[in-house]
Amino acid sequence: MPTECKHCEASGTCKNGLDGSACAACHAMHLLKGLASDAPTNGLPCGICKGTGIAELFTEKLQNRIVPFISLFIITVTLALVFYLAYGASQQQSEALTLAGTLVGSVTGYYFGGKGKNT
Template sequence: MNQESANSNLHTLYPCNHCKETGTCTNGNNDSSCLSCLKKNTVYPWERNKYSQGIICGVCGGLGKTELMTARMNERTKPMLALWGLVVLPLLILFSLIYKSDLSGTVVTLAGTLMGSIITYYFSIKKSQ
């Protein structure tokens, strides 16, 4: 099973209109790369005349196919929120215990339950496909 068919099972890949499915940007003057792709590939302004052709497409990353921005955001939002929660919640517990708040027992209970739920969701064996 190659990478393209494995990726197509997860989400739909569309032809990249920026590079016309070649993977190399030719949208600039005289078939050179456009300014956006030059910046994406960190070609410095003083090198742009020298290295302006054959630059990888900044939209698809050189694959010739790309996915929609909404699909990328849907895949990344939940894990980033979970990671943020697993960083902030222990800090909340630590601060409530250091400052000996009256609500520290409640904070520990709530944060522990939330962290357990996040960990269970991401590491459960029977996740739906």
């Protein structure tokens, strides 16, 4: 659950410097992105929340990035197993294909069935 950015008070614009201008940290971040050094610092987007007004916690970032990659890894390994068994005659082919179908169906059902959208 995203929280409001405390740095810009959820406005998306940094006003923590002198006379309501951007603070030194946000100004330095925009200088690194190509802002001219003599450009005014009023109205610069907040460097903490990137101008959205919502700060995403580190654990939320991990959950939003790691879980899809793990799912993609599971699907890739499962499909590789299916192709390996399809071209090589194996006695456990039917059991492996059952496992593969269950794994792929579970991951697909989780992400496209609506439960994955709540996390």
